[in-house]
Amino acid sequence: MSILSLSGISLILNGQQILQSVSFDVAEGEVVGLIGPNGSGKTTLFNVLSGFLKPTGGSITLRGKDITGLSPARRARLGIGRVFQNFGIFRDMTLEENVLVALEALPKEQRRSLGNLCAVVASTLAMVGLSDSAKKKAGSLSGGQMRLLEIARTLKSGKELFLLDEPTAGVSPKLTQQVADLIVELKREGKTILIIEHDLPFISRICDRVIVLDIGEVVLEGKPGEVKKQKKLQEIYFGADPTS
């Protein structure tokens, strides 16, 4: 059963066509990689999905409910969680407060079902090995630690669909593995993930399916192994071979 459906999503910004009739479904528990060269519209598509940009055409449904006109906050409350390319953490707040903000923003019933929020905060930080830094400002963390905090915070706030925008960007090689492990853990827990990433081996390892965007259009779609073999992918990234 598909959790997310995009139908004919188009976006024109400042007279320029950024997205052109983007359509695809994401099944529950599926991990889908969104790849494409810089400027192909991947992050813009995430902005449309999370409600920061309104599409000029098309519709988005989440579990069959049309969410096209909903605000980012409403979408988050319906279960869409986003991890930002440029670290969506609150640097001048402590790690504890960073997690608390996410928990306190949940709808009342969901918040009550969590029980003691302090205990949830402690377990969230323990999950990513940041318990000792609970009282420190998030701005003092390294890039990798920030990323771990952001993913753990999104996970613990009960989100069902994760939009991960280059989760390994700006992360040291040592912590990249830890971030990758955390994403694999999300997958094991049955969470649905849509991930933008330039690291193709990483995408091949964790994704069930890959969608390739180029100039705002879906140009390829399939299993990672199949997509990697496509000549079109090479053309998109490296240009057409003039000898062929």
Next chain:
Amino acid sequence: MQLLINALIAGSLAALLASGLSLVYGILRVFNLALGQTVLIGGYVAWWLFDGMHLPMLVTILGGIGAGALVSWLTYDVFVKPFYRRHPHLTLVTTIALGMMLDALILLVFEERPRSIQLTWGRTLEFGGMIIGVPQLFLVITTLVLLCLFAFLLHSTAFGRRIRAVAQQDTAAMSLGVDAPSLHRLILIMSGVLAACGGIFIAIDQNLSPTLAFPLTIKAYAAVTAGGMGNVWGTILCAYLIALLEQLVVGVHWFGAFYVPAGFQATVPLLFIIIFLLFKPTGLFLRASRAA
């Protein structure tokens, strides 16, 4: 020492106005240039309820605060919200326009004559050669209590955490489910409430006059600029610092030879703005945070 007492009184007023202004800038990156008029509306409505309607002091204060909140609500929904997403600088124009409209309204309704709330408990206290009026002492204490409540709200409640989160990364906060637009409106209303308290403060301690709006806005902006744009606590500290310098400039017998005319007091905040924008535009209390 009397200069210190005077600075404490003037600084309390400036701190009330500037703290709300700083919060609004910190979160929306918007300068509300109709702040001075919001202060006056709060003060004039309180004066009218007290002097014109002969209502009890508590009702008067609540009425003034309500008027300030209402003006700020209007400011957000009509003069800020439709414009700031397009470009934050557009709100400079729209809030100046609002300020001009409010100036005209104040002149029309309350006229040009000075207005003040005359309290029956207006006696003065004297200790160690310093003099302070009971209403002034009450106002200084009220300001400190309000600022403490403000600090508690900002740092120890879920609401405060949401405010700080939106101030730092509104997109991330919204992605977690925080309703930022509603919070923006509340912040502006909170700033209006603090401004109206300032207006009531002026009505009790001094005289309300339609020409006060611009100097009040300038003084609050000087504190925001010197304290670091959006840094609420730096702003409050600088509000007291500016008030102290204002008192020193006109209160000291310079080199035992002359006094600076009182009219020059109003230039201190302007000098603050110019000096800080030229030499330290980040303000005194820029907080460094490790870049990832």
